[in-house]
Amino acid sequence: MAKATHSIDEQLAELQEETGEQHLAVTFTLNAVTQTVVLPSRTLASDAIRHHLRQTGTHVGCEHGVCGACTVLLDGKPVRSCLVLAASLEGREVTTVEGLVEPDGTLHPVQQAFIDCHGLQCGFCTPGFVTTIAAFLEENDSPTREEATDAIAGNLCRCTGYQNIRAAVLRAAEIKRERSGEFPLGEDDESSRASLDPKVRGTTNPVGGRAGRA
Amino acid sequence: MKPSPLTYHRPRSIDEACQILADVAHEGKVLAGGQSLIPLLSMRLAAPAHLVDIGSIPRLDAVSSSRELGVTFDALTTHSVLEADRGAAQVQPLIGRGLRLVAHPTIRNRGTTVGSIVHADPSAEMPAVLALLGGSVTVRSVRGVREIRSTDLFAGPLETTLEADEIATSVTVPAADPGVGTAIDEIARRHGDYALVGVAAQVRVEGGAVAEARMTYVSAGELGEVVDYTDVLRGASATDDRDPLWRNLSEFARERIDTEPDIHATARYRSQLVAALTARVGFAAAQDAVLDGAAVHASAGGR
Numbered sequence A: 001m002a003k004a005t006h007s008i009d010e011q012l013a014e015l016q017e018e019t020g021e022q023h024l025a026v027t028f029t030l031n032a033v034t035q036t037v038v039l040p041s042r043t044l045a046s047d048a049i050r051h052h053l054r055q056t057g058t059h060v061g062c063e064h065g066v067c068g069a070c071t072v073l074l075d076g077k078p079v080r081s082c083l084v085l086a087a088s089l090e091g092r093e094v095t096t097v098e099g100l101v102e103p104d105g106t107l108h109p110v111q112q113a114f115i116d117c118h119g120l121q122c123g124f125c126t127p128g129f130v131t132t133i134a135a136f137l138e139e140n141d142s143p144t145r146e147e148a149t150d151a152i153a154g155n156l157c158r159c160t161g162y163q164n165i166r167a168a169v170l171r172a173a174e175i176k177r178e179r180s181g182e183f184p185l186g187e188d189d190e191s192s193r194a195s196l197d198p199k200v201r202g203t204t205n206p207v208g209g210r211a212g213r214a
Numbered sequence B: 001m002k003p004s005p006l007t008y009h010r011p012r013s014i015d016e017a018c019q020i021l022a023d024v025a026h027e028g029k030v031l032a033g034g035q036s037l038i039p040l041l042s043m044r045l046a047a048p049a050h051l052v053d054i055g056s057i058p059r060l061d062a063v064s065s066s067r068e069l070g071v072t073f074d075a076l077t078t079h080s081v082l083e084a085d086r087g088a089a090q091v092q093p094l095i096g097r098g099l100r101l102v103a104h105p106t107i108r109n110r111g112t113t114v115g116s117i118v119h120a121d122p123s124a125e126m127p128a129v130l131a132l133l134g135g136s137v138t139v140r141s142v143r144g145v146r147e148i149r150s151t152d153l154f155a156g157p158l159e160t161t162l163e164a165d166e167i168a169t170s171v172t173v174p175a176a177d178p179g180v181g182t183a184i185d186e187i188a189r190r191h192g193d194y195a196l197v198g199v200a201a202q203v204r205v206e207g208g209a210v211a212e213a214r215m216t217y218v219s220a221g222e223l224g225e226v227v228d229y230t231d232v233l234r235g236a237s238a239t240d241d242r243d244p245l246w247r248n249l250s251e252f253a254r255e256r257i258d259t260e261p262d263i264h265a266t267a268r269y270r271s272q273l274v275a276a277l278t279a280r281v282g283f284a285a286a287q288d289a290v291l292d293g294a295a296v297h298a299s300a301g302g303r
């Protein structure tokens, strides 16, 4: 065990001695908290996030960039965390699915929309979809159905089929616009105002779902 | 599915990066966006002892474009940044057209175009685009700077003429010539996946008929080979794809281009795609040349 009085460099040298491989101290911001992790230099960002920092919302499916389950936001842009070395995160900012929730616990529009539209079954693929769609909506907050389809084309889901996930993209865009103060049905409309209330918003209907309002 | 132990380097300048590569001799590998290299490391198809991450070298992500000099993009320019670059799109539209077929946006956010070119994957779009357009790669090492012309770059699948200690710092592609149209298209199992077959074409049109036609292939034929179809296609109508010369071209391409089977498609199916796509993309390039001419005339008339 390294003693607390040792400098980081001494600790890294000791680790190298013990394990026979290079270790690094990597400092980066994960979900708004800046932290330093010590890990073998070959560690993938996905493993650093899940195993070293215990943010297990980021899932690992294929580990070669195909499934999208491990998608996180790196400086705001979606990337596959299984295709990034943890060492390359130095000084950067990472947001995982956990980091999309607002400090008061309000779900991100995309998270809410997945509930509203039944966009998940086992949920394995969900974090990757949520981060990908969240970033997509930052660039385009009123996508067409085709654009919504395109936005999720890089992620694989083995359970649900993509209809509900696509509906969630459109629903999330709607929630996002509502929260930013737009009233899709006019300012006086009860459901428009209700949609701004997080408690009520949780029970609104999916896009293309049953008739009737919250 | 984890990389084997390695020593990671994060140089802060290109000189420092070159020095590290020189010091570790053949044991080193450059890491750019990692979108091809990391899967290779994870699957242990590659196990370099040293990884030189060029990702935090400043001022290595510029794109510049002009009619005279063409488009130049640096080693850290990502596919998505280059794809969105307006100047590049104006000066050489085939770059953006090709990039839209490369992987999914999430991969394009990190993968670099220079990395894709020097990775030399026969199923990647941008090596085919570079081969078709010509141009060059600028590489650097402790021994100095040199240019490798696109015709001398590709040595085989996943193999280039870069030395082990050389870093590609930028790629330059010439501007589009007036009267010359380009197009690229592919068939993939899912949009964004690697192409079963892709074709890029450059066609010069004179007086409404094809005067020159060259094409390159993705996932078919030889990496980096530019096929000249001028003899087959000279005189073909640039506005009517029922011209029999276009059908001739299909048959000719099917004979001319070798295809290989893999788990996604048989060689025969790929051959059919080659035949269909060669004519389709060739005609699209001819139309592009005509439209290009029309646009020039329209803007000249407007003034």
Ligand SMILES: Cc1cc2nc3c(=O)[nH]c(=O)nc-3n(C[C@H](O)[C@H](O)[C@H](O)COP(=O)(O)OP(=O)(O)OC[C@H]3O[C@@H](n4cnc5c(N)ncnc54)[C@H](O)[C@@H]3O)c2cc1C
Binding pocket: A064, A065, A066, A083, B029, B030, B031, B032, B033, B034, B035, B036, B037, B038, B039, B075, B079, B101, B102, B103, B104, B107, B110, B111, B112, B113, B114, B115, B116, B117, B118, B119, B123, B124, B125, B126, B166, B167, B168, B169, B192, B193, B194, B195
């Ligand atoms: C799921 C998935 C789908 C994909 N689909 C496609 C697709 O459809 N079409 C396509 O073309 N590509 C596709 N790609 C690949 C992606 O476009 C390339 O991986 C990427 O462009 C390569 O660039 P990079 O910066 O990631 O290179 P890296 O992965 O970092 O490096 C690749 C290789 O090039 C070398 N290298 C990189 N930069 C330099 C440099 N500046 N100097 C010297 N050597 C260098 C590295 O040493 C390594 O050998 C896909 C990737 C994934 C994960």
Ligand code: FES
Binding pocket: A059, A060, A061, A062, A063, A064, A065, A066, A067, A068, A069, A070, A071, A080, A081, A082, A083
């Ligand atoms: S685990 Fe990263 S893309 Fe599948």
Ligand code: FES
Binding pocket: A119, A120, A121, A122, A123, A124, A125, A126, A156, A157, A158, A159, A160
């Ligand atoms: S919900 Fe199970 S993989 Fe998508």
